[in-house]
Amino acid sequence: MSTRGFRWIGASAPGGALYVEWERPEGLGSSTPIVLVHGGGGQGTDWLGTPDGRPGWAPLLVELGWPVYVVDRPGYGRAAGTGPEAAERGPAPVREMTAGIFASGADPRHTQWPGPGGPDDPAIVQLTASSAGIALDQAAAQRHDGEQLVRLLEDIGPAVVVTHSLGAPAGWLAAAARPDLVRAVVAIEPPGPPFLDAPQIGLSLGWGLTSAPLPYDPPVTSPEELRQAAKPTLPGLKYLPVAVVEAEASPLGGGARAVAEYLREVGAHADHLRLVDHEVRGNGHGMVLELNNHEVLDVVLTWLGTLDLPS
Template sequence: MIKMIFLTFLLVFFNIQLLGKEKQSSYLEYKSEVFYVGGKYVKQDNSKTLMTGQMYVEKWTPKEIKHKYPLVLIHGAAQTAVNWITTPDGRPGWANYFVKNGYIVYMVDQPSRGRSAWHPNIDKEFRMFNAEILEKKFTAAEQFKNQWPQAYKHTQWPGTGRQGDEIFDQFYASQVESLKSHVESSNLVKNAGAALLDKIGPAILITHSQSGPFGWLITDARPDLVKGIVTIEPSGPPIKNKKGKDSMTWGVTVVPMTYEPTISNPKHLEVVQETKAQGKNLVKCWKQKEPAKQLVNLKDKNILFLISESSYHAPYDHCTSNWLTQAGVKNDLVRLEDVNIKGNGHMLMLEKNNIEIAKFIDNWMKKSIK
């Protein structure tokens, strides 16, 4: 009996020690640093000087670095680096997954956003998403009829996705104002992103939504320093949206890209719309007339292009992939449902199966980027 009690005590003691080590290791798995890149001094009318255009960067370095190239995670509109760190229901985010798997991870707040200062007398107008828009487009699309054909397939948001639900309230509390001008944002992030790569060296970019075009721009500016791109539902589609309004006027961006033969105006891109959509519930894409001008600085890059099953991007994101392909830029277009990852919306890095998606990305990078 005494022997049994002693053995039980030892088991409990060692289990407590192991739990303590697990908790301790979770805090010691990476080193965290913060710095800023880019920015310039601007004289004001009162002769006082401010800095504008700088970008906040948070770097996580694992105890054991297992991969040659670090990851640069760039958030979308209204978001900040918080998107990559945690989910609204408190689960680990993608940054945690990748640093645990041996990647150095850099996360940014876009210039004039979050911890990257905005100055009302320098920067242009802001926009802020209201809660109703996020419910309809991001968190509870399946509850609203006649939005887009795939919306009803959404099942992966944790919680009800509506105001008053604690998880949605956490998500909406994390939203911040962002610059209304896509042109201004594009130029600021391109310049700051190039400055970041100049500082850290070759890297893999992971972009989402609004920041998707910024990945093309940063690569165009520093082609030798971008070793791969994972783009998740980048802003699009090329040329015009489904309502006929101007969208990505330079094909994949709203500001100049390097094409060959060289063009100085997006009107020099001769385009035509498909006469027939490529599948059910898909829009008719705009494409270049042949011979298509080439995006020379994006060639030979390893690119993964992800589309989720139920997102509002599902009807048109293939058009951006097609534009890249026609412009000489190979890319692996993956609809997540085709690899049995189902039910996701646009904010897939926050949803219930976020780690399953991170693992898919990780496996693709290990296989494709050497």
């Protein structure tokens, strides 16, 4: 048995509200909540179930005794109407784009996607239907996402933050701002490598891990100044346990090792978790949705089990 509900965080904030759906198991389990932050143009339903109708990570975690909070970032999913009207967004993904990211069929190692791949794959059709365009001003969007995530953590207390893909900057910003409220971060293929400049997709990680400013020490006022700084650190991430997860056959996992290395350079305790090293094979970028999503989750939970989290 469990209790569940929903709430809005920052409903009066000019940048839009964060929608939060929560579920807590009754009886024995962990007292540490897990906050699930969706990626890119996705939404919280990415954690609730898979495109072919199997349980997602949220119900799997609740079944294992974890309190879970699933968010829709401002402008996405059930929070789609809360963002500022003037905020410009890129076009909504079409099926060809979704397939290219999640199931193009080009890599024969990619065996875990729940469908044949390509734009006519029913699973791709389902996933595309839930997707939205990405904010063109990524610095402003990431800054606001991080602020709203902090507000949620102030409400529920210290938690493990799990992010997917472009949801990662919100996690880095929240942890850097309020390290007392983040027990650990699990970043599923975050954008990288650090300082990535990809104008073709409207993304520039000028602050290393984010497009929005991060609080470095010594303080810096611009990405250019950061580039010239000698051994800057992020005090808010110092000693923070971080797992950067990489799938075997993902077109977007190539920066994972570099992200983990950079996190260690700025002070975090970061591990690079390659699924193949844990005998979990055949996954792409959408590993939380794939046929063996429970096995991917087992790798993450095994890592969390090495930490001294409150029971």
